[in-house]
Amino acid sequence: MTGPTATSTLATEVIGTPALNFTIFASFVVVTLVIALSVARKNNSATDYYAGGRTFTGLQNGVATSGDYLSAATFLGTPGIIAIYGYDGILYSVGFIVGWLLVLLLVSEPFRNTGRYTMADVLDLRLKAPSVRAAAALSTLMVCLFYLLAQMAGAGVLVSLLLGVNSSVGQDAVVAVVGILMIFYVLVGGMKGTTWVQIVKATILAAGTVVTTIWLLSRAGFSLPALLHHAAASSRSGTAVLSPGLEYGVNTVSKLDLISLALALVLGTAGLPHVLMRLYTVPNAREARRSVTWTIWFVGLFYLCTFVLGFGAMWLVGDKRILSAPGGSNSAVPLLADKLGGTLLFGVMAAVAFATILAVVAGLTITASASFAHDVYAGVLRHGEAEPADEVRVARITGVVVGIVAVIGGISAKGINVAFLVGLAFAIAAAANLPSILYSLFWPRFTARGALWSIYGGLVSSVVLIIFSPVFSGQRKPLGGTSSSLITDPHINFAFFPLNNPGIVAIPLAFFLGWLGTVTDRQPADSARFARMQVRALTGVGAERGGRS
């Protein structure tokens, strides 16, 4: 059952057969390209391009949303953290699922009822201010770009792990191929094509994960306690891996850091622009509610499986071997797959990881391009007077530009530890986006000034705090290794903010600024607009319907 190279423990080992991995991945690419091409014919109106014609069912969009949400960082990273640190990986992951309740309860239906294509639409209906639209577009673009950069930089690392491409040029080439495919999906398929890519990806991701989990459980006699027992027995930390403390329990700062991250995760999901934009692809608010409920089931079951996989990797592969493999903790799942099902299962999981990267970057690119074309070009530069055809043309051009920027960024960020970018994207989503969304929907007094203060306050404080945090400078590895800061020279140290995640400061600050900017505003709130907002949000009057009504 073990792979052909299981005897080798060299750090440069290549597991599986690259040819097989490539074949499986290529078939995913072919299937998704055919789908993108086949939906391309009906992709001319703005509603088609941005919202897939609003024809997807709640179930389809629910699956697609989980495809957008579950990145390679989740698929490989979560089991990896668990395989090394045990329980703290679970602690880290719970926020990713709990945050969805906020999307379901407070955001999804009002959002679907009051917007057309982007997050800024919702704020604009309430506040009617181009400056707010511009601010919302800026924070949307920032979240998308940071998230995109994290995914693209990760792609290079994955390649060396999964395809045995170890040369620098080869890795750059693969990042470029990912970029070209992503541009193609977005350019040709629009939101409809991108949604189908997400559905295909989410399906194979779920299938791969569930099959591996069941396979693994069968090795433990379908007994979770037995699996945990074996895992703890083979870990260098023993039963400590079954309870919290190995990663986050080091000192008070690391404890506060976890709480800061938890805050960003639980509040950030409801402010992620690529998640919010998906709500517009269904015909009405009720389908949006259904789709978020489906997403909660899929994402939740996926995370539960990754917990099992993480402890399984700890047991069958061992933390020492995972840490010494190329890709470090990210190699836990591929190594486990190799151990369980040999080269075939390894190939499947490698292809799933690639599909995951590809689909997530496509979802981010279409969101960024929609935000630029619809909010910045049509809403601000053209004062809402742009022809829809022009707008879609600008969106397509933006998609290409974003794709190129992502490829260049991904190549130049190679080898740099950019894992913090995902946490930063969540922190900005929670600090810059969520307060103004919630205030717009539920606070009659809210004004454009409050929105600007809150969006810029959240955005600037998140970015500034991360620059002056240990993420950027001054961090030492506890065991004398190289620094995990962006600037690895330990003599350069301007980290006066001790936490790696800015959420605990930036999020309350943005809520406070939204309140302060509003109550000190001499301009009275527009009560007629609030009435319209609330009536539309809660009843669905005037919402743009989809094909099926």
Add this chain to the structure above:
Amino acid sequence: MWEGGPGMTIFQTLRVSASSTAAPQAGRGNASGYEAVRASRDFWTIRRRFGSFVGPVCTLFIVWYFLFVIIAVFAPGFMRVSVFGDVNVGLCFGVLQFASTFAIAASYRRWARHRLDPLADRLRHRLEGGRGQ
């Protein structure tokens, strides 16, 4: 008036400060129609029902989640207590977070279908019919 009423939640308390004090805007299109709907009995009922479900449930799950994180971080000893064999309180607590998330999602969906949708449909039809669409 709609402002008062029993069973108010955090969302209502947010609103109390405003709206009646704001200068009435010139009736722009059907905006005044929306204000009339907003002041209606049916809409008041929707808002009250929405607020009195969503407010407490949001508070509950956020408190429940941070209880989990804070206990795990500041009282790890409690999480180490064994429930049976290697399965400890911490693992059960983690799985319960998932269970509660699933339960809240399912119950909201069911609740909204029965308690919110019929009223919202009625109001929407009245408004859209009134506009002659």
